[in-house]
Amino acid sequence: MSTPVVGVARVDREALRQAIAEKYAQVATNPEIGFHFHTGRPLAMRLLYPASVIDALPPATIDSFAGTGNPFLFGDLRRGEHVVDVGCGAGLDTLIAAGQVGRSRHRGRHDFRDARKDHRGSCGDGPAQRRCP
Numbered sequence: 290m291s292t293p294v295v296g297v298a299r300v301d302r303e304a305l306r307q308a309i310a311e312k313y314a315q316v317a318t319n320p321e322i323g324f325h326f327h328t329g330r331p332l333a334m335r336l337l338y339p340a341s342v343i344d345a346l347p348p349a350t351i352d353s354f355a356g357t358g359n360p361f362l363f364g365d366l367r368r369g370e371h372v373v374d375v376g377c378g379a380g381l382d383t384l385i386a387a388g389q390v391g392r393s394r395h396r397g398r399h400d401f402r403d404a405r406k407d408h409r410g411s412c413g414d415g416p417a418q419r420r421c422p
């Protein structure tokens with residue numbers, strides 16, 4: 290029996306970061322082009338977001354959703370809790386969180402991609418850290 294060989298790939302971390310950021314920006318601005326990963330409503334259904342919750346959100350937010358998990362599977366937030374969503378992406382989780390805690394308690398969102406500022410479906414069109422509506 291042979292011993293498996295495990296190596297460490299040589300990766301240009303900065304190039305990888307840039308490629309990931311560009312991919313997220315594409316999902317934000319052109320969700321209809323199609324990707325090698327799941328996006329949008331089908332992804333939200335796979336991640337077990339309730340259909341009733343998803344369908345209440347702006348369509349463009351749903352279309353540009355590219356989340357990697359459903360944080361609400363761990364439980365809902367309580368009214369009055371404070372939320373800062375770092376890496377808010379399309380804003381799907383931001384809007385769900387805002388609805389749970391009460392919008393006046395929602396402190397803000399941030400995403401490192403400038404494309405998010407222009408994103409049609411996100412929770413705001415101003416600069417990062419702006420309060421959600």
Ligand SMILES: C[S@@+](CC[C@H](N)C(=O)[O-])C[C@H]1O[C@@H](n2cnc3c(N)ncnc32)[C@H](O)[C@@H]1O
Nearest residue numbers: 313355356357376377378379380381382400401
């Ligand atoms: C998996 S998506 C988040 C999806 C989001 N929860 C939603 O509901 O749409 C991750 C996001 O984090 C952002 N991001 C990654 N690294 C970041 C960083 N260092 N600072 C801010 N945002 C970051 C990416 O641009 C991407 O939009």
